[in-house]
Amino acid sequence: MNRPRICLSLYGTTDEVCTAINSFDADLFEIRLDLCAHLDGAKIRAATNKPLLFASHGRPDLLEKYWPFADYLDVEQGEALGQNCIVSIHAKEEDPDSLWKKLSGEHRTKIVLETENYDVIARLIKLNRENNPLALCFAAGEVGAFSRILSVFNGARWIYASLPGRPTGNGQFDFDQLVETYRLRRFENTQQLFVFGVIGNPVAHSRSPEVQNKHFADASLPWIYLPYFCKDLPALMRKAPEWNTKGFSITHPYKEEVLSLVNSVTPEVQRLRACNTVAQVKGKWIGTNTDLKGIEVLLKDIPVQGACAVIIGAGASARALASVISAKVSELWILNRTLEKAQRLASEFQAISGGLADLRNIDYDVLIQATSIGWISGECPVDIQHLKPGGVVIDSIYQDTELLKRARDLGCRTLNGEPWFQAQAQAQFRWWSSLNL
Numbered sequence: 424m425n426r427p428r429i430c431l432s433l434y435g436t437t438d439e440v441c442t443a444i445n446s447f448d449a450d451l452f453e454i455r456l457d458l459c460a461h462l463d464g465a466k467i468r469a470a471t472n473k474p475l476l477f478a479s480h481g482r483p484d485l486l487e488k489y490w491p492f493a494d495y496l497d498v499e500q501g502e503a504l505g506q507n508c509i510v511s512i513h514a515k516e517e518d519p520d521s522l523w524k525k526l527s528g529e530h531r532t533k534i535v536l537e538t539e540n541y542d543v544i545a546r547l548i549k550l551n552r553e554n555n556p557l558a559l560c561f562a563a564g565e566v567g568a569f570s571r572i573l574s575v576f577n578g579a580r581w582i583y584a585s586l587p588g589r590p591t592g593n594g595q596f597d598f599d600q601l602v603e604t605y606r607l608r609r610f611e612n613t614q615q616l617f618v619f620g621v622i623g624n625p626v627a628h629s630r631s632p633e634v635q636n637k638h639f640a641d642a643s644l645p646w647i648y649l650p651y652f653c654k655d656l657p658a659l660m661r662k663a664p665e666w667n668t669k670g671f672s673i674t675h676p677y678k679e680e681v682l683s684l685v686n687s688v689t690p691e692v693q694r695l696r697a698c699n700t701v702a703q704v705k706g707k708w709i710g711t712n713t714d715l716k717g718i719e720v721l722l723k724d725i726p727v728q729g730a731c732a733v734i735i736g737a738g739a740s741a742r743a744l745a746s747v748i749s750a751k752v753s754e755l756w757i758l759n760r761t762l763e764k765a766q767r768l769a770s771e772f773q774a775i776s777g778g779l780a781d782l783r784n785i786d787y788d789v790l791i792q793a794t795s796i797g798w799i800s801g802e803c804p805v806d807i808q809h810l811k812p813g814g815v816v817i818d819s820i821y822q823d824t825e826l827l828k829r830a831r832d833l834g835c836r837t838l839n840g841e842p843w844f845q846a847q848a849q850a851q852f853r854w855w856s857s858l859n860l
Contacts (some may be wrong), residue, residue: 427575427607430476431598432591434458441470443586447598451581453478455591455664456485462685468492478521480513482669495531503530506557508701519546519560531580533559539566541662541839548666551578565627569592569620570604574667576616576647580725588646598647604633606640617860618667620649622659624673627652628798630821631672631848637810638852653677660684660701660708669860672851675795678712678739685710695746700851711854714743717847721840722747725815727789729753733782734774735804736793737764740819744793745772756785760804763785783809793815793828797824810835826834 433440433458440462444452451474454467468475478497479485486496497509510526511533519534526532533723534550536543544567554687555578561570572596575582584598585591599853601607610616619639621631627650635648646669653659656677663671673681678697682688685698686707692698696708734741734750739757745768749755755774762778770778782790782805795819803825810816816830821840830837 426611428581429598429601430581432583432585434589434591435458437463437466440467444470444473447586448658449584449598451476453497453583453591454489455480456489457482458591462489463650464489464492476509478509478511497533500526503528505529506531509533509559511559513537513563516540516543519543519550519815523550523558525552527554527557529557531557531559531702535561535563535592536567537563539564541658544570545662545665548573548577554578556580563593565594565652566654568596569651571596572601572647572649573606574620575607576610577666586705604636605649606636609640610645610647615645616667617644617646618649618668618670619646619672619855620651620668621672621674622651622653622677624653624676625798626650626674627672630844631674634673634845634848636850638849642856645693646854652839653751656680657684664703664706668703670700670851670855672699672848675701675738675740679751681710684708689781691715695739697742699739699847700854703854704858704860712743713847713850713854714740714843715747717773717845718743718747719848721817721838721843722844725789725817725838727751730788731786732756732789732791733758733785733787733792734793735759735779735782737761737768738794741793742768742771742820744791745774749774752789756781756787758782758805779805780809782806787811789815791819792824792826793819794822797826798822801825803829838858846850 428450430451432453433443434455453476455478474494476495477489478495495507495509499511503510513535515537522534524536526562544562549562551558551574554580559579563576585595587597601661604609621629632648639646681698687709689711691712692710695712698714701708701710727748728751730752731754733756734744742764749772756767757765757774758777765776794804812833816835817838818824819840820845827837
């Protein structure tokens, strides 16, 4: 396998296109004529000696004028003359194999399907392997975005990227993400790529790809870590081994659901009844939980011994927190939007349960927020008026949330989930590295 090539997809004025060409070290450039006004093809051609690809989705009339300046033409379903022409289709739920039979030939064939079906996504990835170097096949949309990157590790000649903030396709990565977060430029002649990723819903906010890909690069491992926005966990885990997946981080809301899909687990998972890390070993999924390590680091300097503590939430993260602090605190409260869930978790740790509004009646020393509410700016899981001045307020979310901002206004000591996140991610990497993958 040669180094993955990045095709930077551009639109705008002639000067904007030329500026982008001179500013980004892409391997080739796609010019989206259908998203541009009049362009000076000669000036764009003179801006670079790298290949230029002209495309005009839905506007075949625009292509003829730019043929003299093109190395590649995307003719959609028009007439193709050799490998420098790309016959392409952008569709929804269609059969990849049928489309390939219909559209393929001596030219390159690009099949992009807007699908959330992992059987279809796996087939698109495989078409690149089976038809290298003539296939450019991947899924559009957030669910299938990972297949864009995997396509170039399975035979596709390039991956389409956008300028930051200027996508030309649904689910497209921008150039900086591919180079800096996913580090595509470090892969050269890699025959045995191991694939990892983070599974969640949502997952766009996750910094796990940035952190884990740095771990992989620092260790000079031929591993890559991708985001998986998932709506069907069983289907994803069933198909993932087909593209050489070796492990996943599991985040909200799947830490408990994944238990039914693994073949064996570590004592940490048995203790917490939740799993945040899986690996594929000898055809079997095995699971562990590194949240305990993360919590240990998070609370290292927090005075929980003998304190009155409140945990907001009753999911997997809240259970992990309760398992660590329940024996240390003098009083533990579990508050949750759904009271029944709070009651169930509280009964496991001899804690007191309640609804979110009960916070106003508790004279707590330490408050720990353990839900996924807070990623969106301005949202908060509790009524700010129920916070008490002073004390310690911790948010498991690894950014400065509305809860933490308001707590600081009340003179509280605050801490976000960054130490937890970094420690559990490091533990995941060490665990994967210790296995015979």
